[in-house]
Amino acid sequence: MRRQRALYRRRRARAGVPVVALVGYTNAGKSTLMRALSGADVFTEDKLFATLDPLTRRIKLTDGRTVLLSDTVGFIQKLPAQLVAAFRATLEELSAADVLVHVVDITHPDAAQQAETVLETLRDLDLSEKPVITALNKVDLLARHDGDAIHGLEELREQSESLSRGRPDALFISAQNGWGLDELQQRIAAVLDGEIVAPTPSRWLARENRPGR
Numbered sequence: 001m002r003r004q005r006a007l008y009r010r011r012r013a014r015a016g017v018p019v020v021a022l023v024g025y026t027n028a029g030k031s032t033l034m035r036a037l038s039g040a041d042v043f044t045e046d047k048l049f050a051t052l053d054p055l056t057r058r059i060k061l062t063d064g065r066t067v068l069l070s071d072t073v074g075f076i077q078k079l080p081a082q083l084v085a086a087f088r089a090t091l092e093e094l095s096a097a098d099v100l101v102h103v104v105d106i107t108h109p110d111a112a113q114q115a116e117t118v119l120e121t122l123r124d125l126d127l128s129e130k131p132v133i134t135a136l137n138k139v140d141l142l143a144r145h146d147g148d149a150i151h152g153l154e155e156l157r158e159q160s161e162s163l164s165r166g167r168p169d170a171l172f173i174s175a176q177n178g179w180g181l182d183e184l185q186q187r188i189a190a191v192l193d194g195e196i197v198a199p200t201p202s203r204w205l206a207r208e209n210r211p212g213r
């Protein structure tokens with residue numbers, strides 16, 4: 001698997017297509033986001049990558065540019081030894097990425113700790129200087145103070161500014177409902193173009209007011 005993926009990476013490098021990789025704790029919603037961003041026609045339209053590497057899809061961002069989007073295995077605390085070899089293929093994929101999208105399940109009681117685990121794992125893998133865009137996912141599940149469901153992203157922004165405290169760069173999304181995905185794609189494009197400098201894991205981890213603190 002490592003050999004194969006190294007081959008795909010070389011091909012892609014030759015094609016000059018930027019690589020965006022999804023990272024996050026297991027169950028954060030990476031694969032759902034992957035499906036939401038890649039659309040239903042991907043399998044037929046993109047047979048080459050779909051067949052050769054099932055974890056990578058070629059997608060078009062809202063501005064029309066093509067990028068490669070890679071799904072990865074979920075990060076968990078204390079990775080079982082048997083999984084380390086398989087995990088390494090994923091990690092090598094990450095080292096080839098131009099930008100990482102860190103998907104966080106903001107509704108999980110341990111969301112902050114999970115986010116920190118992911119950042120620490122990235123650091124331990126020598127990926128401390130990769131630009132990271134944080135996407136706080138599943139906001140459709142958040143409830144208002146009165147217990148009613150949130151009706152859309154605007155309302156959420158007003159209701160829960162505290163959620164983004166310590167994560168000023170984070171975006172709210174619902175991979176399932178498609179909320180915030182245009183903004184996410186614009187952010188990816190801006191980071192790829194160098195218009196925005198996204199924080200790196202080393203910067204996240206150095207922050208005093210970082211997730212979970």
Ligand SMILES: Nc1nc2c(ncn2[C@@H]2O[C@H](COP(=O)(O)OP(=O)(O)O)[C@@H](O)[C@H]2O)c(=O)[nH]1
Nearest residue numbers: 026027028029030031032074138141174175176
């Ligand atoms: N309510 C809600 N559920 C979501 C959302 N995104 C993912 N899920 C659910 O969360 C679970 C894990 O999603 P998955 O994409 O497999 O997570 P992964 O392990 O990070 O790839 C699945 O049951 C998804 O349906 C979302 O935006 N809202």
Ligand SMILES: [Mg+2]
Nearest residue numbers: 030031032074
């Ligand atoms: Mg998945």
